[in-house]
Amino acid sequence: MATSTTRWATPARRSGVTLQQEGVIAAAILGLTVVVSLANPDFFNTTNLLDIVVNTAYIAVAAAGMTMVIVSGNIDISVGSMLGVCATIAGELARNGAPVPLAFAVAVLAGSVMGAVNGILVAYARIPAIVVTLGMLSILRGGLILVTQGRWIESLPEAFFFSQRSTLGIPNPVWVMLIVVGLVWLFMKYHRWGRAIYAVGGNAEAARLAGINPQHVQFFVFVVNGVLVGLAAVLYASRFTAIQSNAGQGFELAVISGTVVGGVSILGGTGSVIGALLGSLLISQIGTAAIFLKVSPFWLQAVQGGLILLTVLIDVLRRRRFA
C-alpha cells in the first residue's frame, strides 16, 4: 500500500520510468534484428519483417485492452476463450450467408457483452478479477466446444478474409493495430477517463476521494477490453482459410506476456500501450528469429520464456535502482 501511494503522488516521474522501459524494449528489438540479420541475412528483408508485424497485430490489439485492464489493477485471463467465441460467431454468421461486415460487427458486439459480464462481476459484485475471468475462461471454452462439437469452420466466403488484404500497400491488420494502439494511447494519456484508469490502479481509495467512481472505471475498462478482443478475433479469424474449434487457446498468455514485458506493472497504476505493443512485437520477433537461427522448434518455448524472464528481470533491477 505504501508504495502505491507514493506512485500515485508522483505522476511525472512515473511516466519517465515507463518511457525507459519502452526504450529498453525498442533497443532489444533493434539489437535482435541486427544480430539475427548478421547471422542470417535472409532475416533482414521487408517481407519477413512485415510478416512479424502482421503476425503480431491481433495480439497487439488485445494487448491494448489488456494494458487498460492491468493498469486499472485487474487482470483478464478469459481473453483466449473470448477470442475463440468471437471468431466462431463471425465465421458461423459469414458461412451461413450473413453480410461480412455484419458478421464482424456482431463478433465485436459479442466481445463487448462478454467484457460487460466480466466488468459487472468485478466492479459491482466485487469478485476478484482473477477469479471472475478464470471462471469465464472455463464457461466460454466449455460452451464453445459444446456448440461447435469440435468442428472447424471452413468454406468461408472470399470477402471474409479481411486480414489477407492490404490497403495502400500496407496489410489491413497492421492498419487496425496502428489505429487501435494510437487511439488507446491518446485516450489513456489525455482523456479524463483515461487518466482515471491510472488513478484507480494506483490507489483506488485516493481516486474515490478525488471524485472518481472506481467501480464505473473498472466496468468501463472491461467493456473496452471486450470490444478490442472482438476486434482481435476478427483479425485472427480472417487470416486463414479455417477457424479451429480450439481457437485462442493459450492466447491469454501471449497477450499478458506482451503487456507485462512492455513494462505495464502487474500491480496496476503504471504502463503504456506503446510498451505493450513493443513487448508483443519483441515476443513474436523472438519466435521468428529462433527459426532463422535454426533453433530446434522444440526449444522455442523455453527460449521465449527465458527472454521474457530476462526483460522482466532487467525491469525489476532497473526499478530498484531508481526507487
Place this chain on the structure above:
Amino acid sequence: MTTETRAATSAQPSRLLSALRTQEGVLFLVLVVIVIVLSLLSDRFLTVNNLLNQTRLFTETALLALPMTLIIISGGIDLSVGSMLAWSAVMLGFSWQLLGLPLPLAVVVCLLTGAIGGAINGALIAYVRVPPLIATLATLAIYRGFSFGISQARSARGFPEEFAFWGQGQVGPFPTQFLILVVLIVAMHLLLARTGFGRWVYAIGNNELAARYSGIPVERVKFTLYTLSGLMAGLAAFIFTSRVTTTRADAATGLELDVIAAVVLGGTSIFGGSGSIIGTMLGLVIITLLRNGLLLTGVKGDATFMVIGLVLIAAVLINNLVRRR
C-alpha cells in the same frame, strides 16, 4: 471474533449454525446437495468403485493444490505447476530410458527436477522480488519448453509392471496414491494450522511489511513455499507417470487453472491472508465429483468445464453476499 465467542457460549444448535456459515460449512452443504442430485441422476455415481476410482484422478491435482493453498494464503500464486509436472515427468522418462538410470534413481531425478523448478521460482520471487504472477508466468513457458526440448516431443514408455503400483495399484481396498495423499493432507493441514511456520504464512499474506517488522523471515518462508510446490509437482509427476505409463511433454497443460479454481472455491482469499487445507480439499472434491457425475449422466466432457466455471463464480458471489450481511 464475536461470532466465535457467541458460538462458544451459546447452546449446541447455534454452534452448528455458525459452523455451517463458514466457507467450509457452505461448501460441505453444496457437496451434500451435489452428491444427492447426482446419485438420483445416475445409479453408477454413488458406488464405492466409482468413488475410489475418482481418487486416482483427484490425487495429482490435490498434490498441487496443497502447496498452492499455502502460496495463495501468503499472497502469491504459482502458475507454473502444470509445466513443472510435465518437466519432472519428462526427466523421469529421459533419465530412465535414455540415460539408462535404474528406475528408483530416475524417480529421485523426477522429484529433484520439481524441487529445482520450484526453488528457481522461489529465488526469483523471494530474493529478486519479481511479482509471483510474472515470475511463474515466465517459468510456465520455460519449464514447458524444457519438457519439449529435452524430450524432443517423444514419449517414453515401456515401464516395468511393478512401477504401476504407485499409480494403478491398491493397498487393501484403497488406491495407493490415495493413501499417500491422505498422509500429505494431514501433514499440510497440521503445518498450516498448528505450527509457527503456518502462522508466518498467514501473517505474510495479511501484511507483509508488518510480518517483516515482527521478525518473520519472509524471504525464507516464500522460498520454502515455492520449493515445496515444485517438490509436490515432482511427486505428482511420478504418480501421474505410473498411472498413465508414459511421459509426454504436453502433460498437465492448463492444470494450474484446475488447481487454482479448487483453492479459490475452497474459500482461500486470492488476496492472501485467509484460507484452509480443508476448504481446498472440499473445493477439489466438489469439482471432481461434479465433473464425474455430469459425465455419468451423459453430459459431454467439455461441457463440464462450463459448470465448474459457473460453480466457481457462484460460490465466491454467494460467499460475498453472506459476508456483507
